[in-house]
Amino acid sequence: xxxxxxxxxxxxxxxxxxxxxxxxxxxxxxxxxxxxxxxxxxxxxxxxxxxxxxxxxxxxxxxxxxxxxxxxxxxxxxxxxxxxxxxxxxxxxxxxxxxxxxxxxxxxxxxxxxxxxxxxxxxxxxxxxxxxxxxxxxxxxxxxxxxxxxxxxxxxxxxxxxxxxxxxxxxxxxxxxxxxxxxxxxxxxxxxxxxxxxxxxxxxxxxxxxxxxxxxxxxxxxxxxxxxxxxxxxxxxxxxxxxxxxxxxxxxxxxxxxxxxxxxxxxxxxxxxxxxxxxxxxxxxxxxxxxxx
Amino acid sequence: xxxxxxxxxxxxxxxxxxxxxxxxxxxxxxxxxxxxxxxxxxxxxxxxxxxxxxxxxxxxxxxxxxxxxxxxxxxxxxxxxxxxxxxxxxxxxxxxxxxxxxxxxxxxxxxxxxxxxxxxxxxxxxxxxxxxxxxxxxxxxxxxxxxxxxxxxxxxxxxxxxxxxxxxxxxxxxxxxxxxxxxxxxxxxxxxxxxxxxxxxxxxxxxxxxxxxxxxxxxxxxxxxxxxxxxxxxxxxxxxxxxxxxxxxxxxxxxxxxxxxxxxxxxxxxxxxxxxxxxxxxxxxxxxxx
Numbered sequence: 001x002x003x004x005x006x007x008x009x010x011x012x013x014x015x016x017x018x019x020x021x022x023x024x025x026x027x028x029x030x031x032x033x034x035x036x037x038x039x040x041x042x043x044x045x046x047x048x049x050x051x052x053x054x055x056x057x058x059x060x061x062x063x064x065x066x067x068x069x070x071x072x073x074x075x076x077x078x079x080x081x082x083x084x085x086x087x088x089x090x091x092x093x094x095x096x097x098x099x100x101x102x103x104x105x106x107x108x109x110x111x112x113x114x115x116x117x118x119x120x121x122x123x124x125x126x127x128x129x130x131x132x133x134x135x136x137x138x139x140x141x142x143x144x145x146x147x148x149x150x151x152x153x154x155x156x157x158x159x160x161x162x163x164x165x166x167x168x169x170x171x172x173x174x175x176x177x178x179x180x181x182x183x184x185x186x187x188x189x190x191x192x193x194x195x196x197x198x199x200x201x202x203x204x205x206x207x208x209x210x211x212x213x214x215x216x217x218x219x220x221x222x223x224x225x226x227x228x229x230x231x232x233x234x235x236x237x238x239x240x241x242x243x244x245x246x247x248x249x250x251x252x253x254x255x256x257x258x259x260x261x262x263x264x265x266x267x268x269x270x271x272x273x274x275x276x277x278x279x280x281x282x283x284x285x286x287x288x289x290x291x292x293x
Numbered sequence: 294x295x296x297x298x299x300x301x302x303x304x305x306x307x308x309x310x311x312x313x314x315x316x317x318x319x320x321x322x323x324x325x326x327x328x329x330x331x332x333x334x335x336x337x338x339x340x341x342x343x344x345x346x347x348x349x350x351x352x353x354x355x356x357x358x359x360x361x362x363x364x365x366x367x368x369x370x371x372x373x374x375x376x377x378x379x380x381x382x383x384x385x386x387x388x389x390x391x392x393x394x395x396x397x398x399x400x401x402x403x404x405x406x407x408x409x410x411x412x413x414x415x416x417x418x419x420x421x422x423x424x425x426x427x428x429x430x431x432x433x434x435x436x437x438x439x440x441x442x443x444x445x446x447x448x449x450x451x452x453x454x455x456x457x458x459x460x461x462x463x464x465x466x467x468x469x470x471x472x473x474x475x476x477x478x479x480x481x482x483x484x485x486x487x488x489x490x491x492x493x494x495x496x497x498x499x500x501x502x503x504x505x506x507x508x509x510x511x512x513x514x515x516x517x518x519x520x521x522x523x524x525x526x527x528x529x530x531x532x533x534x535x536x537x538x539x540x541x542x543x544x545x546x547x548x549x550x551x552x553x554x555x556x557x558x559x560x561x562x563x564x565x566x567x568x569x570x571x572x573x574x575x576x577x578x579x580x581x582x583x
Contacts, residue, residue, distance in 0.1 A: 090417065093414055113411060118412070121404060125378050129350075133346055133349050133350050134346075137349060141424040
């Protein structure tokens with residue numbers, strides 16, 4: 001693992017923090033935070049973002065353990081964990097991005113036997129009780145190492161609402177208030193849109209926003225994240241973000257697409273929109289329900 | 294009264310009621326009491342066949358106000374590849390159970406089989422292990438508790454948790470350093486050759502070794518020193534004909550289990566593990582066949 005010299009901003013998480021290759025020049029929140037930290041400190045703070053779209057908490061902790069084992073993160077560095085949903089599971093070693101059975105066409109990427117393994121795991125083995133044990137252990141690991149190695153308090157941002165049990169009292173962790181999904185991304189849509197509607201259907205493909213947020217909210221988020229990291233204070237996601245940002249006619253509003261969205265991705269979506277048909281998630285298609293639900 | 298809490302698998306589980314031999318945990322508590330001059334009560338929550346996640350679940354309850362800085366704790370660390378598949382069967386975790394498929398229904402058994410074949414892997418097990426042990430170290434530091442003794446029941450890759458200073462790691466492994474060397478030839482299938490059924494030893498160790506391990510554990514807990522599992526234990530104590538010596542049986546192992554094996558004709562039943570039969574795992578012993 002080769003890392004740049006000097007202070008660093010480490011980020012690990014899912015699609016709320018991942019960077020699409022080739023878009024490094026875009027003013028996403030991760031880039032803006034690193035720039036803001038650099039400006040405040042008068043030296044470059046290097047961005048080390050290992051987030052992966054669709055990843056699970058276990059995959060993220062595998063990366064964290066590698067960082068800590070190699071002493072990659074020092075007391076002068078910053079760490080942000082974008083905490084994905086705990087029900088995601090890193091089923092197959094080679095496919096860490098296929099962890100969410102609710103939204104993916106999983107069976108197109110795995111063998112028949114592997115799909116059966118995942119289906120039966122969800123039906124008979126996975127349950128909230130196990131998820132709870134695992135999440136408490138994960139967060140303890142992070143709190144323990146942060147304290148042991150005298151690191152700055154890692155900033156934990158919930159991407160989705162989830163119960164973290166007593167871990168919200170761990171003083172070594174800096175918990176953001178609110179969630180990215182419920183407090184920012186969902187409110188960017190027109191109020192007439194139901195929050196449970198399929199996002200991919202709306203965009204005629206992948207979510208056209210960077211990290212599921214318009215760039216206006218990236219700027220607000222970045223300012224607040226940087227402040228939280230610099231002052232070791234709580235990040236507030238619950239208030240102050242712009243709502244109803246996405247115009248009804250977004251498909252023909254090129255100015256909006258250029259200034260707020262992943263323009264390249266949106267164009268790709270729109271060019272094939274006549275061929276677009278919603279993908280019914282594998283789990284729904286198979287009618288998979290947990291014996292614990 | 295100070296307490297000695299214990300949680301783990303069959304290496305730490307307490308004998309069944311009515312079996313009055315002083316197993317090693319009891320001897321450890323007695324040793325602490327002798328050294329401290331105060332009585333120590335044993336609270337043993339171990340379960341035969343349990344997994345690390347089940348132990349973690351028990352510890353998450355214990356650390357929620359159940360243990361004080363005056364108390365002691367022994368954690369028997371079972372193999373990380375055991376998995377708590379069914380909430381109501383925390384004892385059904387081990388791929389080397391002979392009759393796993395009789396303990397679960399057909400589809401559940403298929404779920405376990407496919408999990409082992411396609412999902413379970415050492416990397417995932419190790420990620421979970423690091424987190425579990427960090428939880429224990431963190432709670433020890435946070436609640437200013439005595440360092441728990443953590444004993445590896447089986448060989449496993451510890452990675453960075455081996456260096457957590459809040460954990461008092463025993464030197465050695467119960468399986469490799471005590472239980473296997475007790476056999477005249479450790480490479481033979483113990484169930485078939487020596488026991489003619491299931492292992493009748495308390496915690497897979499003869500009482501002669503309980504008598505060494507117990508006081509050592511008590512001293513290590515009281516003095517916060519390293520427990521040695523490697524040196525000074527008795528090897529070769531179990532011979533192919535040991536069961537034919539009633540005095541030896543009475544002195545070293547559980548006579549009730551010996552009788553149970555006879556009553557249930559266990560020596561005629563295949564002891565090949567379910568996972569080996571299914572072709573999921575390699576045989577453990579050189580004469581383990583279907």
